[in-house]
Amino acid sequence: MTSFAKQLLDWFDQHGRKSLPWQTDKTPYRVWLSEIMLQQTQVATVIPYFKKFLDRFPSVDELSVATEDEVLHLWTGLGYYARARNLHISAKKVMAEHNGEFPATVDELMTLPGIGRSTAGAIVAICHDTHAAILDGNVKRVLARHFAIGGWPGKTQTQTLLWDKAESLTPNNRIAEYTQAIMDLGATVCTRSSPDCPACPYFKSCHARINGTIDQYPGKKPKKVMPVKSTVMLIVALNGNVLLKKRPSKGLWGGLWSFPECESVEAIDSLLQSLNLEELERTRLPEFRHTFTHYHLDIEPIRVTIRETNRIAEPGAEIWFNVTAPQSVGLTKPVTKILAELPAIRVR
Numbered sequence: 558m559t560s561f562a563k564q565l566l567d568w569f570d571q572h573g574r575k576s577l578p579w580q581t582d583k584t585p586y587r588v589w590l591s592e593i594m595l596q597q598t599q600v601a602t603v604i605p606y607f608k609k610f611l612d613r614f615p616s617v618d619e620l621s622v623a624t625e626d627e628v629l630h631l632w633t634g635l636g637y638y639a640r641a642r643n644l645h646i647s648a649k650k651v652m653a654e655h656n657g658e659f660p661a662t663v664d665e666l667m668t669l670p671g672i673g674r675s676t677a678g679a680i681v682a683i684c685h686d687t688h689a690a691i692l693d694g695n696v697k698r699v700l701a702r703h704f705a706i707g708g709w710p711g712k713t714q715t716q717t718l719l720w721d722k723a724e725s726l727t728p729n730n731r732i733a734e735y736t737q738a739i740m741d742l743g744a745t746v747c748t749r750s751s752p753d754c755p756a757c758p759y760f761k762s763c764h765a766r767i768n769g770t771i772d773q774y775p776g777k778k779p780k781k782v783m784p785v786k787s788t789v790m791l792i793v794a795l796n797g798n799v800l801l802k803k804r805p806s807k808g809l810w811g812g813l814w815s816f817p818e819c820e821s822v823e824a825i826d827s828l829l830q831s832l833n834l835e836e837l838e839r840t841r842l843p844e845f846r847h848t849f850t851h852y853h854l855d856i857e858p859i860r861v862t863i864r865e866t867n868r869i870a871e872p873g874a875e876i877w878f879n880v881t882a883p884q885s886v887g888l889t890k891p892v893t894k895i896l897a898e899l900p901a902i903r904v905r
């Protein structure tokens with residue numbers, strides 16, 4: 558075992574977190590779920606979602622037979638919904654192709670949608686205590702700083718250097734604890750903006766700290782100007798319900814429910830016509846911006862009250878969403894935001 562690993566394990570014995578919900582009863586299903594939820598999301602945010610998800614789907618079998626709506630509903634608010642869709646597809650694959658048992662090797666796990674090399678490594682290391690390296694955001698930060706590995710980790714060359722380090726430092730025993738420890742160190746001590754170096758086991762050996770260059774690691778992603786797109790969202794209100802449409806499974810907000818949209822205010826009439834709805838009153842609501850990874854979306858919400866109608870929502874594609882007694886479906890973030898800010902919607 559390298560002195561890097563030994564120092565880390567000594568630190569973990571004293572300071573590591575050992576009672577997070579997924580650290581007790583470490584089954585591949587629970588560790589997989591936690592690893593997927595923890596991608597791009599902080600531990601404190603994940604904990605209530607993790608518990609709620611497990612209460613509803615205690616096993617991969619139960620998750621595999623759930624509807625996509627139920628899964629997305631439990632994910633609402635956690636963001637990056639492709640994670641939830643992939644989780645659901647992977648559960649079906651585990652049942653259909655692996656007899657309900659999670660594969661035990663990195664290569665096999667990586668055949669499941671949404672499981673990359675680092676997540677596969679974490680599952681193998683934590684559940685089976687078998688040698689496998691991980692390189693999530695926290696680990697990248699610790700390694701980049703300690704060894705002064707420059708460059709943006711998204712670049713192949715930098716990523717290869719980081720993976721080589723991660724592989725060579727992962728010990729051959731106490732692998733599960735080492736894996737947990739290096740994630741913990743990044744999350745609790747070597748944090749992005751205010752690392753607590755005096756509390757770090759690498760205080761004396763960390764190159765970035767010694768050289769006073771911590772803020773240079775990991776290297777930043779090259780900046781590019783994000784394009785701005787715009788859309789009009791129609792909040793069609795009737796008797797305390799709003800009309801929602803299901804987004805196509807693939808693509809933006811796949812499988813989630815959102816307001817009918819059109820490109821501009823001028824297109825509202827034809828949109829209402831195509832929906833077979835008769836407008837009574839129209840109110841412009843404050844515009845806001847939703848930012849995706851690759852672009853900004855400027856949203857102009859417009860509330861439209863309509864004449865009483867017997868029009869039935871198209872099954873599977875539309876719902877009259879009850880604002881006061883919401884159905885269990887996954888909602889896009891703008892829908893959640895608009896509904897939360899618009900109690901007045903309930904009145905008609």
Ligand code: SF4
Pocket residue numbers: 699702703746747748752753754757758759760763764765766771
């Ligand atoms: S000494 Fe500071 S910068 Fe270096 S690994 Fe530890 S916390 Fe991070």
